[in-house]
Amino acid sequence: MRSLLLRTLPLILLAGALAGQDFESERGALVEEVRADVRYTSRHLGRAELRRAVLEALGRVPRHEFVPPDLRRYAYENRPLPIGYGQTISQPYIVAIMTDLLDLERDDVVLEVGTGSGYQGAILAELVDEVYSIEIIPELGEQVRERFAQLGYDDIVTRIGDGYYGWPEHAPFDAVIVTAASGHVPPPLIEQLRPGGRMVIPVGGPFSTQQLMLLTKTANGEIRSRQVLPVAFVPLTGEH
Ligand code: SAM
Numbered sequence: 001m002r003s004l005l006l007r008t009l010p011l012i013l014l015a016g017a018l019a020g021q022d023f024e025s026e027r028g029a030l031v032e033e034v035r036a037d038v039r040y041t042s043r044h045l046g047r048a049e050l051r052r053a054v055l056e057a058l059g060r061v062p063r064h065e066f067v068p069p070d071l072r073r074y075a076y077e078n079r080p081l082p083i084g085y086g087q088t089i090s091q092p093y094i095v096a097i098m099t100d101l102l103d104l105e106r107d108d109v110v111l112e113v114g115t116g117s118g119y120q121g122a123i124l125a126e127l128v129d130e131v132y133s134i135e136i137i138p139e140l141g142e143q144v145r146e147r148f149a150q151l152g153y154d155d156i157v158t159r160i161g162d163g164y165y166g167w168p169e170h171a172p173f174d175a176v177i178v179t180a181a182s183g184h185v186p187p188p189l190i191e192q193l194r195p196g197g198r199m200v201i202p203v204g205g206p207f208s209t210q211q212l213m214l215l216t217k218t219a220n221g222e223i224r225s226r227q228v229l230p231v232a233f234v235p236l237t238g239e240h
Contacts, residue, residue, distance in 0.1 A: 023064050026076035030092055031059045033078045037093045044229035050100045057126035058096055063089075065151055066119040085137050087234055089117040090179060094212075094231065096123075098200045101214050101228065102175040104128050109170065111192070113163030114179035114236070118144040121156050124177070131156045132170050134163035136238055162238035166192040173197060181210045181233040185225075186240070193217045202233040 035055065042048040064075035066089055071081050080088040090098075098120070104110065108128045112121050115135035121144075124131045133156055135141040141160035148156050159167065163178070164186045171192035178189070178201035185201055193199055197217050204210030212228040 021064075023062065023076060027059050027063070030063075030076045030078060031055055034058060034093045034096050037078070038097065041097075041229060045097060045100075050096055051103075053104075053127055054096055054100045054123075057099070057123045058092060060126060061119065061122045062151070063092065063119055065147065066117040066122070083117045083140070085140055087116055087137065087140065089119050090233075095120050097228070098177055098179075098212070099123055099127070101200045102177060102198050104175060108174035109172075110175045110177065111163075111167055111170070111173040111189075112177050112179065113166075113189070115144050115158055116140060116179060118147050118153070118156070120177065120179055121148070121158075122151070122153055125153050125156050129155055132167050132173075133158050134161055134167060136160070136162055162240070164188065164236065164238050164240040168192060175199070176201075178202070178236065179233065180236040181206065181231075182236040185213070185215065186236075190215070190217070190223060195219045195221055200228075202231050206235040 038050055039048050064072045067075045067081050074081060078092050080091045083089050104127045106128055109130045110124050110128050112133040115121055115133040121131055121133045138160050141158060145158055166188045172194035173192055174194050174197050176189050176193055176199040181202040181204055183205055195217050196219060199215040201213050202210045203213050209230050210233055212231045213225055214228055215223055215225045217223055
């Protein structure tokens, strides 16, 4: 009995240490990798360096808390990972550039469509005080609510529903981020964007090239748009 305990104790301690690990240096390395990718794609992005606040948020949010436990060791690799129900947590580089394109100020009100794991929402909540996030898959929506509560992201308000229609009760939004690809930009989301507001959204079909689009609404309500770069997202689902 005693020898079994002596043999298993180191393993138990190791598992405990991994569970409690903060991964700070892995996060630092990830930030450097994202910065290098940004420099490499600067022609598309129109800039070679992301805003410092965005990089700092990436360096703070514990991505390992947003992935399934058996994938934790991959949490700081710069790639998407499965989160169940056929969905993914987006690649950190994509999360970073989408956040940067929103050009956020602390008092901006932000709507996210596609809460998923909650990672993108947590990055947004590091930068602004008001984040609303909608998820269509009830199980993911429930999980993320618990995760935000455990991690202390109390300012993110979540809802289970079809984000195509936005969240009129909290509109207008200074920024809207859609993290699933749509064949067109949902008109309700354009309506709910404040004049001067920004929206990032992948546009395209599930089996065709999608373009990450940046839309801005001018002070007189006109929409300007530009294609940022080709991307691959899971589709925006729902009845629309
Ligand atoms: N932002 C997420 C994250 O950080 O983990 C990435 C999410 S994943 C790429 C896209 C998410 O959009 C999925 O969780 C999917 O269920 C959700 N989704 C798809 N269509 C939706 C819709 N009409 N309304 C709300 N969420 C939707």
